[in-house]
Amino acid sequence: MADHILGALRRANRAVALILGVALILTVAFILTDVALRGLGLGSLGGSDELSGYVMAAVASWGLAFALLERAHVRIDVMRLKLRDTGRAAMDILAMIVTNGVVLLIAFQCWPVLQKTIERGSRANTPLETPLWIPQGIWFAGWLWFALSATIITLVALSYLLAGRRDALDATIGIGSEVEP
Amino acid sequence: MIWTVAISLLGLMALSIPVGIVLFLLGIGVAQFYSAFPLLRGMGQMIWSSSASSTLIAIPLFVLLGEILVRGGVAERTYAALDKWLSWLPGGLVHANIATSTMFSATSGSSVATAATVATVAMPQAERLNYDPRLFSGAIAAGGTLGIMIPPSINLIVYGFLTETSIPQLFLAGLIPGLLLALAFVVVTALICIVRPALGGPSRSFEWSERMRSLGQLLPIVALFTVVIGSIYAGWATPTESAAIGVAMAAVIAAFGDGLGRRAIIEALEGTIRISAMIMLVIVGAYFLNFAMTSAGLGRQLSDLIGGSGLSPFGTLMLVIALYIVLGFFIETLALMVATIPIIVPIMAGLGYDKVWFGILLIVLVEMALITPPVGLNLFVVQGARKRGSINDVIMGVIPYVFVMALMVAALIALPGLALWLPSAF
Amino acid sequence: EELSVVGSWSNLPLYQQFETVFWNERLPELTDGQMTAQLTSFDQMGIAGADVYRMLGDGVFDVGATVADYTVGDAPELEGLDVPLIATDAAEAQAMVEAARPMVEDIMRDRFGAQVLGIAPYPPQVVFCRGDVASLADLQGKKVRGSGRMTTKLLEALGAEGINIAFSEVPGSLERGVIDCAVTGAGSGYSAGWWEVSDHLLTLPLGGWDPVVIAMNADRYDALTAEQQTMLTSAVAEGLEAPAWQAAQGGLENDIACLTGDASCEGSRASMTVAPASEDDMARAREILVAEVLPDWASRAGGDWAARWNETVGQTVGLTIDR
């Protein structure tokens, strides 16, 4: 059961990462077009810095859950290395629960930003006058997704702990490496 | 407050809670215990404004650029070519690590991205040729830090953004100190390996004909550098836009080489999002901690400490350098810059120090922070690519390079022209 | 009462010379020690200038100050406070701001839950150009770095192209021809060395005056006694607003002296040519404002803001938006 849920979550986050990657490539294409048009003296598409800011916000919210599942968020293992298996598992669970709590709080605190924007019909203070609920909605949904993913991971990890599956626990919330081999 | 935060930071990190989360936790703690105001209500707004930033988009773009070079085989061929040219030196392949880092620094704006790229291609060679792991991995961690000194540089972009200093001027200023650092790394490596040959690997000589043939392998990186930096100085692109141009150029280079398969493209995109999200969590957390600490009076505490010290301008400079070295042990570098620059740079500028020069000095200190334990992102990246042994090997390996950086700080103070000559000449 | 105050840009004279002095020294003096303040600035806190009033409304701090133009994404009607080119000197600008003050007070209450304490000006936002530019008409076809939505619209109406780049990138961009002109305060342009890479100065306030609205969280303000409220507002008027406006008056002449290398500015190496505002330019500007820019704003702001503007600011400056 836990394995299935975790597997589905991994697949979903891989898809999210891929979509974000494609968004980055589209941003590159947009910037290149803008630079080329300007270079040829054909004016400018305008708004490339505004749009890349929105893409950045999406990467910095939707990408977080993927990084968590890949164990990519930096953790210091100086003390953890000195411990035995049980100690390590305890630290991993503690780190995960603290992370989960903080992320839930953040997602909760991000909502009023979108709420105010919707209430006031706020638009970006730029020539594009982008209705801000669109980029902020995407960004807020990313934090919600991170909170949801973190909660699922915590529950799965707890179930591994109770079942005594230490290897699976380590593979889920242990310390991974920052880069792929 | 500063000390409580520093000690809590250490404690929470030792518990192996993710660094970005620790920064948020500390921000929440400061908001609750050091401020009478509901600072948490500003949290969402802080997170939105700091992440919806067109300046920071350069981070994922540079990481993507590096990923494309690795998956397209460009990184590996560059490394092999530099090996042919430098392995005759005492220390052998270690010099190729430094030289490859230097070349990639010229195309990447991030030290983490540079170290990750070089470590990925170099580490397998260390095992094959039976190198001492300490100096070998230390050279990658230290060489990787050049990524933010040799232009382009995300940290210089952030510095320019926070202090309203011209980014192209900063980029020019970083070039000579960056190359000097690289040279000093090579010299120190050679000296160490003359005294203790066991620390390096076998010196290997290659035929000149072979070396000449390998020169072609360096062309892609040279072309990439020319396009990225050239587009900024030709007035075609802003520094951020140049990162996008670099990505496109890297894709073209990869396409002319081995090409990128579907699988490689997916891996490159996933790798980019993984590393960028990891970095962004730390940066956004650092922004929030900065917001909470400033609201609670950090600015006053720091200005009192520095302004109230009654020191001469030179004494103040020494105090600031000492402060950065100590903070650099513990605090993630972008977080460190965001938290301190708005307070410290105006003080230094008020004392008559040039903002461009101070930016370069600061970058050397930040490079040092990247490789000093307990919090040194480059140490973790290299250890992550090694996947064996203890991180202590890497920490032992970077020690000589930390001393080189300290010498560079002294050199910049004695000869400000090292940084300021190029910007004034253009 | 100790107030937590977030001031404007920490690198500009308004903060360094007026806000710092007022909140740290003058406020306790003017209120007989009954009120003190803890001052920081939005840039030091890492807050975007556009977010100051949002956070102020949430009670994250007691008093906040930012350029009103930065926050028009949340309140487009606030653009009416700073219409470019209609006030050419500080006295006119002050009259315009005073006429708009009741409107601004309502907007700050409704949109941000904040009480206006005062409005202080930045210096007039003038135009630095590389190449011969003698009048507004010469801006046609030029690439101009401006800020603020109304300024951008005005530039478009003049046939110029508005370009968005950071302040710190302006000198390099002027030098390399990425832009032809850039708008900022004369003093900022002087201290940032823009005169090294540009040669003509249009002293028209094409970017307006960037008024900074100093406001207090409404709950916090309402909780003060009537006596304290009066004490605070008159202290701000006397200790912050008045000196800032006074400096704005004399400031422009000094800064222009420096930019032209006049002997009255010691140590200046600059030698820019000044193109003063001509009657033709002003007539043209008013024409465009009435025909395009202001009606455009009226539809963006909605409601009866155009009518209110006509009755107040419009009457003071002699302009009427057709509805």
Ligand code: NA
């Ligand atoms: Na670089």
Ligand code: NA
């Ligand atoms: Na460190």
